[in-house]
Amino acid sequence: MGVKTPWQLLSAGVVLVLFTTSVQCCPSVCQCTTRNFQTSVDCSRKNLFTIPATIPDNTTELVLSHNYVQDLTLVFQNQNNNSKFRWLDNLRSLKLSNNSISSITESVFTKPLMLRELDLSNNNIEEMNDKSFEGLQNLIHLNLSGNNILDITNNTFQPLKSLNDLDLSNTGITTENLWIPLTVNSLHLTGNNWNSFNTSIICNLQDIKFLDLSRNNLMNIELPPLPSLQILNISQNNIHNLSHNAFSALPSLHTLILDRNPFSKITVPIFQQLSHLQYLSLSHLDNLVYLNRDAFRGLHSLTTLQMSDNHQLEYIHVTLFADLVNAKMINISYNNITALHPVTFSSMNNVTTDIQGQP
Numbered sequence: 001m002g003v004k005t006p007w008q009l010l011s012a013g014v015v016l017v018l019f020t021t022s023v024q025c026c027p028s029v030c031q032c033t034t035r036n037f038q039t040s041v042d043c044s045r046k047n048l049f050t051i052p053a054t055i056p057d058n059t060t061e062l063v064l065s066h067n068y069v070q071d072l073t074l075v076f077q078n079q080n081n082n083s084k085f086r087w088l089d090n091l092r093s094l095k096l097s098n099n100s101i102s103s104i105t106e107s108v109f110t111k112p113l114m115l116r117e118l119d120l121s122n123n124n125i126e127e128m129n130d131k132s133f134e135g136l137q138n139l140i141h142l143n144l145s146g147n148n149i150l151d152i153t154n155n156t157f158q159p160l161k162s163l164n165d166l167d168l169s170n171t172g173i174t175t176e177n178l179w180i181p182l183t184v185n186s187l188h189l190t191g192n193n194w195n196s197f198n199t200s201i202i203c204n205l206q207d208i209k210f211l212d213l214s215r216n217n218l219m220n221i222e223l224p225p226l227p228s229l230q231i232l233n234i235s236q237n238n239i240h241n242l243s244h245n246a247f248s249a250l251p252s253l254h255t256l257i258l259d260r261n262p263f264s265k266i267t268v269p270i271f272q273q274l275s276h277l278q279y280l281s282l283s284h285l286d287n288l289v290y291l292n293r294d295a296f297r298g299l300h301s302l303t304t305l306q307m308s309d310n311h312q313l314e315y316i317h318v319t320l321f322a323d324l325v326n327a328k329m330i331n332i333s334y335n336n337i338t339a340l341h342p343v344t345f346s347s348m349n350n351v352t353t354d355i356q357g358q359p
């Protein structure tokens with residue numbers, strides 16, 4: 001018989017199996033899955049110190065979380081233009097959380113030009129410099145939470161021209177040593193033990209939409225004008241006094257979480273400028289005793305008010321909710337309210353209330 005063309009061989013089926021195996025060559029400790037030309041390689045929790053050889057070409061996602069990687073240069077060795085690392089050309093997501101990386105001071109990321117997501121959370125990273133993120137001009141998501149970061153300068157993050165989503169929670173970084181790129185629109189800064197917050201680090205973030213400052217020690221808050229901010233979480237801080245200007249320059253805000261703070265009163269209409277606010281949470285406020293009748297003035301768009309578990313709150317003024325004409329849910333359960341006037345909810349057409357758990 002004559003020589004078969006590749007198509008004839010392919011149609012024989014057997015060869016098709018060999019063909020796909022040689023392309024895939026999944027490292028034996030990892031799991032590889034391919035869907036819609038996207039190959040995901042999961043090598044998490046395998047006691048690895050470096051990347052297994054033979055990562056498939058076209059790998060788009062690589063998960064190396066929960067291993068013992070210490071040195072990123074061992075992972076890539078990308079300087080030598082080795083064809084072995086061709087798979088990096090398509091890498092979009094690299095997850096290295098819970099390893100033992102302690103510094104990034106060399107340009108290790110210059111090859112994965114397509115990288116969009118980099119998770120370095122829960123390592124021991126202290127040191128970074130202007131080479132750390134070189135080459136990551138397409139990176140969108142960067143997670144550095146759970147490291148001991150000492151210092152982030154404008155030069156450290158300078159290469160990250162596309163960064164949108166930055167997680168610097170539980171890093172112990174101080175606001176004096178922090179610089180946030182202007183492209184960031186989602187910023188996670190929880191658990192940093194700050195008792196004050198120098199707002200100059202965020203005041204130029206004209207595109208910021210999401211800001212999480214929860215689980216710090218902030219004693220007060222007064223945010224600068226942030227025209228795009230939609231979601232603000234400042235729960236679990238140490239805010240005793242709410243400044244009447246705290247939220248006055250946040251015209252796009254739709255979600256505000258103030259739970260678990262020690263303030264005892266709201267004496268003035270502090271939410272008055274928040275004409276787009278839809279969701280307000282004021283729960284677990286252990287010291288809350290007083291809400292002025294105008295406290296919620298201006299909240300015309302509010303649909304949900306969570307105001308539960310404020311064990312000292314005994315009194316709700318009959319006109320407190322008068323401006324909440326669009327409210328769909330008001331939860332005032334587990335407060336210490338003994339009497340509610342029947343017209344308290346009369347400004348709303350169609351509201352569900354939860355008033356259980358009063359004495």
Ligand SMILES: *[C@@H]1O[C@H](CO)[C@@H](O)[C@H](O)[C@H]1NC(C)=O
Binds near residue numbers: 023037057058
């Ligand atoms: C890799 O992906 C590209 C496009 O995404 C495709 O053209 C090529 O055939 C793929 N190569 C392999 C070996 O799967």
Ligand SMILES: *[C@@H]1O[C@H](CO)[C@@H](O)[C@H](O)[C@H]1NC(C)=O
Binds near residue numbers: 081
């Ligand atoms: C790296 O390899 C590519 C082809 O794979 C080649 O085009 C390029 O010039 C090489 N770069 C260096 C620095 O050798």
Ligand SMILES: *[C@@H]1O[C@H](CO)[C@@H](O)[C@H](O)[C@H]1NC(C)=O
Binds near residue numbers: 066122146
């Ligand atoms: C990941 O690291 C964090 C911080 O060190 C630790 O609290 C957590 O338990 C680790 N996760 C696992 C599954 O080991």
Ligand SMILES: *[C@@H]1O[C@H](CO)[C@@H](O)[C@H](O)[C@H]1NC(C)=O
Binds near residue numbers: 121122145146165188
């Ligand atoms: C960052 O990583 C931590 C720990 O792995 C995780 O809990 C957190 O959700 C991540 N942040 C984002 C924005 O995905």
Ligand SMILES: *[C@@H]1O[C@H](CO)[C@@H](O)[C@H](O)[C@H]1NC(C)=O
Binds near residue numbers: 154155158
């Ligand atoms: C970083 O800031 C310094 C001083 O604040 C400035 O001189 C330098 O040009 C800035 N670098 C970049 C890349 O913006």
Ligand SMILES: *[C@@H]1O[C@H](CO)[C@@H](O)[C@H](O)[C@H]1NC(C)=O
Binds near residue numbers: 198199200201
């Ligand atoms: C806040 O940071 C800016 C710029 O780093 C600095 O000029 C200013 O003095 C700081 N303000 C406070 C109250 O620390």
Ligand SMILES: *[C@@H]1O[C@H](CO)[C@@H](O)[C@H](O)[C@H]1NC(C)=O
Binds near residue numbers: 215234235
């Ligand atoms: C606000 O932050 C707290 C504490 O970090 C968290 O438990 C809660 O889920 C957050 N709420 C929202 C709506 O993101």
Ligand SMILES: *[C@@H]1O[C@H](CO)[C@@H](O)[C@H](O)[C@H]1NC(C)=O
Binds near residue numbers: 240
């Ligand atoms: C908080 O406000 C009260 C009056 O409402 C004032 O006496 C107190 O000094 C303020 N505390 C701080 C830390 O600003």
Ligand SMILES: *[C@@H]1O[C@H](CO)[C@@H](O)[C@H](O)[C@H]1NC(C)=O
Binds near residue numbers: 311312314
């Ligand atoms: C609830 O209110 C009653 C008086 O109506 C008061 O005696 C009690 O101490 C209050 N409970 C709390 C937890 O403040």
Ligand SMILES: *[C@@H]1O[C@H](CO)[C@@H](O)[C@H](O)[C@H]1NC(C)=O
Binds near residue numbers: 308309331332333353
């Ligand atoms: C109101 O809040 C309480 C306490 O957080 C919760 O258990 C309950 O499910 C909420 N009610 C509704 C209707 O969401």
Ligand SMILES: *[C@@H]1O[C@H](CO)[C@@H](O)[C@H](O)[C@H]1NC(C)=O
Binds near residue numbers: 328350
């Ligand atoms: C009132 O709300 C309920 C549930 O949110 C909905 O099913 C019902 O259609 C609403 N009625 C009116 C008149 O809007």
